[in-house]
Amino acid sequence: MRAITVTCSGGTPDNPKSCFYFHIQGTLFVNANTWEAAVRFGLNDYSDAHNSAKIDHLIANNAGSGSAVRLNYVLNADIFAVAVTAGSAGLVMDQVQFSKISGAASATTGTAMLIQNGYTFSNTISAIDLKVAQTCLAITSPSASHNTFVSPYFVRPTAIVASRGASNPLFNPLYGGGTSAPAPGSQTGILTLT
Numbered sequence: 272m273r274a275i276t277v278t279c280s281g282g283t284p285d286n287p288k289s290c291f292y293f294h295i296q297g298t299l300f301v302n303a304n305t306w307e308a309a310v311r312f313g314l315n316d317y318s319d320a321h322n323s324a325k326i327d328h329l330i331a332n333n334a335g336s337g338s339a340v341r342l343n344y345v346l347n348a349d350i351f352a353v354a355v356t357a358g359s360a361g362l363v364m365d366q367v368q369f370s371k372i373s374g375a376a377s378a379t380t381g382t383a384m385l386i387q388n389g390y391t392f393s394n395t396i397s398a399i400d401l402k403v404a405q406t407c408l409a410i411t412s413p414s415a416s417h418n419t420f421v422s423p424y425f426v427r428p429t430a431i432v433a434s435r436g437a438s439n440p441l442f443n444p445l446y447g448g449g450t451s452a453p454a455p456g457s458q459t460g461i462l463t464l465t
Contacts, residue, residue: 273337274303275310282318287344291322298328308363309333309356313343317366317389324348329374331355338363338378344389345370352376360385361404364394365412372396377403383427386436390414395421402426407450410436410460425450436460 282288303309310331313321321344329352331339339354341363348370354361354377361376366389376383376399383404384396391412398421401407407425415436423441425431426448433439440462446452452463 273305273307273309273311274301274331277310277312277321278314279319279321282320284316284318287318287320289320289322293321293324295326295329298330299326301329301331302334303332303337304334306335306337306358308338308341309335310339310354311341311343312345313365315343315365317344320344320346321348322346324350326350326352329353333358338385339376341365342367348372350374355403356381360409361401363387364391365389367391367394369393370395373398375400375402377401378405379403380405382406382409382432384408386410386415386418387412392416392418394418396423397421398423400424402448405429406432408432410434410439412436415439416460420444431458431461433458433461438462440464 279290333339333356336358338360339356344366352374359381361378362384383401406429410433413435420441437460
């Protein structure tokens with residue numbers, strides 16, 4: 272069972288409910304041991320659209336096999352999260368748009384940051400620390416585009432696995448601890464500018 276779910280009801284995937292101005296002020300610590308996301312923001316079926324949310328400082332640790340933080344249908348948000356899990360993915364983004372994301376993510380046996388499903392585009396992901404995972408960043412959504420990574424830090428065997436998406440630039444990435452930068456053109460939709 273997940274520790275925290277932020278949702279609003281009354282919508283359907285074809286006609287989502289619009290939710291506005293959710294705000295977490297200060298630091299929120301979440302410790303869980305679950306196969307689900309420890310913190311899930313929005314419903315998995317995209318029936319609630321979360322607009323203009325602000326999360327000042329979220330620290331989520333999941334000792335289970337699930338993700339630490341999952342963002343579903345989040346629009347125009349400002350989120351600082353540290354998402355740590357022993358399982359599949361630290362920070363999962365499903366249909367996140369026009370948002371600012373920063374912080375850190377790790378997944379001991381999985382992917383630190385995963386962009387999957389839905390339309391995830393026009394986000395600025397800045398000063399994010401992606402490490403302690405088999406893969407730092409994975410992009411599997413064909414509709415992941417124009418997400419700009421500013422000074423991301425990658426430390427692990429595989430920095431990036433991008434099988435889908437388009438026009439996702441990395442500005443000034445740093446690869447530490449023996450992690451190699453991916454060869455130019457080896458990752459779908461990734462543009463590296465140093």
